[in-house]
Amino acid sequence: MDTWALLKQLSEAPGVSGDEGAVRAILKEAIAPYVDEIRVDALGNLIAVQRATVEDPLRVMVEAHMDEVGLMVIRADKDGYLQFQKVGGIDDRILPAKAVRVGKDAIPGVIGIKPIHLLGSAERKKVLGVDDLRIDIGASSREEAERLVKRGDRAVFDTTFADLGPRVKGKAFDDRAGCTVLAALLAAGPYPVELHAVFAVQEEIGLRGARVAAYGIDPDLAIALEGTVADDLLKEKDESPTTELGKGPALTAMDRSVIVDPRLLRFLIQTAEQAGIPYQIKQPGVGGTDAGRIHLVREGVPSAVVAVPCRYIHGPVSLLDKQDMDWTIQLMEAALKRISPDVLAR
Ligand code: CO
Numbered sequence: 527m528d529t530w531a532l533l534k535q536l537s538e539a540p541g542v543s544g545d546e547g548a549v550r551a552i553l554k555e556a557i558a559p560y561v562d563e564i565r566v567d568a569l570g571n572l573i574a575v576q577r578a579t580v581e582d583p584l585r586v587m588v589e590a591h592m593d594e595v596g597l598m599v600i601r602a603d604k605d606g607y608l609q610f611q612k613v614g615g616i617d618d619r620i621l622p623a624k625a626v627r628v629g630k631d632a633i634p635g636v637i638g639i640k641p642i643h644l645l646g647s648a649e650r651k652k653v654l655g656v657d658d659l660r661i662d663i664g665a666s667s668r669e670e671a672e673r674l675v676k677r678g679d680r681a682v683f684d685t686t687f688a689d690l691g692p693r694v695k696g697k698a699f700d701d702r703a704g705c706t707v708l709a710a711l712l713a714a715g716p717y718p719v720e721l722h723a724v725f726a727v728q729e730e731i732g733l734r735g736a737r738v739a740a741y742g743i744d745p746d747l748a749i750a751l752e753g754t755v756a757d758d759l760l761k762e763k764d765e766s767p768t769t770e771l772g773k774g775p776a777l778t779a780m781d782r783s784v785i786v787d788p789r790l791l792r793f794l795i796q797t798a799e800q801a802g803i804p805y806q807i808k809q810p811g812v813g814g815t816d817a818g819r820i821h822l823v824r825e826g827v828p829s830a831v832v833a834v835p836c837r838y839i840h841g842p843v844s845l846l847d848k849q850d851m852d853w854t855i856q857l858m859e860a861a862l863k864r865i866s867p868d869v870l871a872r
Contacts, residue, residue, distance in 0.1 A: 527713040529851070530694065532556055533706045534687040537696035540627065542596030542680035543613050543731045546570055549592040553705060553725050560712040561723070571739045572725040576715045584867060586719040587745035587827070588711065588858070589736050589816055590704030590752070591729030594697070595840050597681040599628065599661070602672050606665030607638065610681065611656060614730030618655045620841050626661060629679035635663040683842035692848055693771070699844035701729065703834040703851060704751035710855045717862040729816050733783065736816035740823040747790060747828045747870065749858070750817040753846065754808060754833035768812050769835040771847040774804030775854040778831035780811060783818020787828035793869045794830060794861060801860045803853050808833065828870060832858060 532552075541549035550572050558564060561574040572592070595614030602608055608628070622639040638660050661681060665671035687696035696702075708723055715721060722743045727735035740748060758770040769776040777794055778786050798805040808831075821829035834854050837845045 527556065527710055529706055529710050529855070530689070532709060533694065533702060534696065536702035536705055537687045537698055540632070540680065540682040541592055541594050541698065542598070542682060543593040543728045545680045546592040546727045549702070549705070550725065553592070553709060556709050557712045557723070560715060567739060567742060569735050569738055570727040571735045573739055573743070574712065574723045576712055576721040576723065578718055578720045579716050580718045583718060583720045584747065584865065585722060585743070585745045586862065586865065587722045587724060587740060587743050587748040587820070588708055589724040589726055589739070589748060589750050589820065590708045591701045591726045591735065591816055592705060593728055593730050594682065594700070595730050596683070597626065597661070599675055599677055599679045599681065601677060602665070602668045603660065604668050606667050606671040607660035607662055608635070608671060608675065610661055613680065615840055617840070619653050621656070621659055622654050624842055625684040626681040627684045628661060628663060628681040629675045631674070633663050633674050634684065635661045635681065638662040685842050693845055694848060695843050695845045697842065697844065699834070699836040699846050700753040700839040701751070703753035703836060703846060707751050707834065707851065707854050707858060711858050711862065714859050715862070719862055719865060721862065726816055733814070733816050733819040737819035737823060740820040740827060744824060745827055747787070748817065748820045749790070750815045750820065750829065750831045751858070752815050752831060752833035753836040753839060753844070755813060755839060756835035756837045759837060766809070768809040769806055769833070771835050771837065772849060773806045773835070774798070774850060775857050776806050776808040776833040776835050778808050778815070778833070781808070781813045781815060781818070781831070782811065783814030784821050784829060784831070786817070786830045789869055790828055790830035793865065794832065794857070797861045797864060798857050801856065803857045803860070805857065
């Protein structure tokens with residue numbers, strides 16, 4: 527499996543929460559040769575099973591979310607501009623003047639803004655929110671706009687993937703990086719565990735897809751794969767970053783949604799150290815992941831989070847270090863090869 531070709535394809539596909547079909551189709555084709563069962567559940571989660579190489583195996587759920595943050599068209603103005611809302615967490619300050627693609631026909635547009643020539647000094651300092659902004663698709667009337675797009679259509683940032691040598695940049699590495707890692711894990715299997723791979727929907731609007739997937743699978747343990755915040759660019763004072771590029775996979779101890787099972791965290795650290803794979807512990811307390819829902823399903827599921835550090839997530843372009851992604855795949859492969867029920871012994 528060519529992981530970089532897959533990441534490029536996934537990065538350039540639109541997949542705002544609730545509209546993950548294009549991403550799901552790419553993943554379904556990519557993983558089909560490596561799995562024993564594949565299904566799409568009621569909410570749209572893509573769930574694949576890879577049988578174990580041993581009898582009576584642990585049931586391990588490994589999950590990554592397919593959806594990305596984006597925009598939704600709420601109505602067209604009489605002049606043909608599109609009013610929109612955000613789907614998921616996007617900083618208002620990054621919206622103005624960005625190129626977007628709208629709806630299933632990928633209609634090109636731009637988030638309109640007055641040129642600087644016309645702005646007074648007070649206006650230049652004001653942060654424009656979604657209520658002040660419109661998507662301009664070149665239509666000049668409501669009727670013309672409505673021929674091209676409909677209420678409820680999603681819009682994504684119009685971003686081309688690029689290989690920067692040791693790093694790559696592209697849209698939606700949160701969590702297409704995780705999806706790529708999970709696909710690569712399936713390609714490298716099978717393992718001495720029954721691997722339940724979940725490509726989940728609707729993470730960015732409240733961790734919804736993973737919750738029902740975990741309920742259906744009822745796993746012995748779960749690992750959520752993420753593209754997580756790397757804020758190593760602009761260092762202030764003596765603060766250390768949440769995670770850094772080039773330092774290996776980020777392991778979570780606690781975020782706003784979950785306290786990672788200490789047995790699994792210890793196991794992942796031991797696995798990395800034995801295999802000589804660098805790792806970093808993500809600064810506790812930041813962000814939330816699907817593990818936040820998975821660990822609360824049924825009578826509880828021991829859960830962990832392993833993430834590829836990514837700069838500028840939830841914006842038009844994110845950037846990651848290739849080695850971090852390779853190391854994340856290596857760590858997860860090693861973990862799936864050596865995990866046993868003893869890890870969960872009390
Ligand atoms: Co994410």
